[in-house]
Amino acid sequence: MATEKVQLPSATPPAMESCRxxxxxxxxxxxxxxxxxDEFVHASMDEHATCFKKTISKMxxxxxxxxxxxxxxxxxVESSLPLQTVVSD
Structure with a gap:
C-alpha cells in the first residue's frame, strides 16, 4: 500500500495560527x-505531532x-476601613 506524503513549506507560522x-x-x-x-485522515504522523504540540503550547x-x-x-490596592462599633448608654 503506497502512501503519498505532501511536503509543506517549513515557514514558521505565527504562534496563534491554527493547524487547519x-x-x-x-x-x-x-x-x-x-x-x-480529509485533511486529518491524510495528514502524516509528523503533521499530527506538530499540530498537537502547537495546540498544547497555545493552551x-x-x-x-x-x-x-x-x-x-x-x-x-483594595482599601478597607476597620469596623467601628459604638456602644452608647
Missing amino acids: KKKSDDATFLQDVKDHI FGMSKIVAARNAAESKE
Whole structure:
C-alpha cells in the first residue's frame, strides 16, 4: 500500500495560527467538515505531532496570559476601613 506524503513549506507560522488550512472561505458547513476530515485522515504522523504540540503550547500560553492578567488585577490596592462599633448608654 503506497502512501503519498505532501511536503509543506517549513515557514514558521505565527504562534496563534491554527493547524487547519481552510480551502475556501465560502464553503458550506458540510463541505468545510468534509475537507477537515480529509485533511486529518491524510495528514502524516509528523503533521499530527506538530499540530498537537502547537495546540498544547497555545493552551499553556493562554493560561499564562490569563494568570498574568489575574495577577495584575490582584495587585490593585483594595482599601478597607476597620469596623467601628459604638456602644452608647
